């Protein structure tokens with residue numbers, strides 16, 4: 001068992017933010033924590049890392065309770081960039097962790113190179129862009145080669161080039177055997193790294209394997225939506241009536257069949273839009289009710 005979170009409750013004063021959160025990571029995987037602003041993602045990650053006390057519940061990491069300082073040899077937590085010091089260089093930050101954890105200069109430099117921050121490692125952090133800070137934080141987090149890497153918004157503020165770099169790095173870290181728990185608002189990026197999602201809503205978790213929704217579907221604009229829906233239903237093709245179109249769930253190969261049915265019923269196809277039913281669609285269903 002890599003991570004076990006059992007029945008975590010956390011309140012700030014009268015505000016109940018987490019109302020009995022439980023989940024497990026039994027093997028290396030990438031697990032995404034998703035929820036609107038203020039839903040309690042950072043609170044949950046802080047509780048897991050023992051930076052905040054829970055009111056109730058228990059967290060164990062690799063079989064040890066999270067209050068045991070030894071777990072920090074095995075796990076790493078990347079918080080937001082408020083933990084960085086403007087007047088220190090990137091290398092100073094890494095060296096501090098290296099000194100605490102017994103990591104050599106050679107290892108520090110090789111990790112910095114792996115993340116691609118080696119060219120600016122000796123500049124003061126006050127001169128870093130947001131993307132450079134995110135890369136430094138990630139380097140700090142993976143320095144100890146953790147078995148569990150926890151990341152709060154690792155893709156925050158990254159331009160597409162940096163986001164691709166960080167995404168590839170996360171996939172590489174995961175493939176080398178590290179379990180990753182990350183929070184993110186960037187649903188398109190999440191879809192690229194995992195289908196395992198924990199949606200945090202009203203203090204509770206909704207666990208989803210969204211790969212079952214990741215089928216392509218098509219939104220068809222028809223001159224007669226109701227007639228189209230009836231005709232496709234009769235042929236066992238799943239559909240859903242939206243505001244101005246008919247959503248059709250088919251594998252690419254059977255789209256021809258849809259055209260054929262519509263044609264036979266003399267229903268005009270005015271427009272077609274391909275959709276990927278991924279985490280954004282699930283998010284809308286769960287949080288917006290759309």
Ligand SMILES: Nc1ncnc2c1ncn2[C@@H]1O[C@H](COP(=O)(O)OP(=O)(O)OP(=O)(O)O)[C@@H](O)[C@H]1O
Pocket residue numbers: 012017035036037038039040041042043044
């Ligand atoms: N130290 C604190 N004292 C009081 N309330 C707090 C504290 N930290 C967070 N909260 C409240 O708890 C709730 C959850 O906050 P949290 O930062 O965990 O959410 P989040 O999902 O990480 O948000 P975001 O996506 O905006 O980062 C919010 O209503 C916030 O105002």
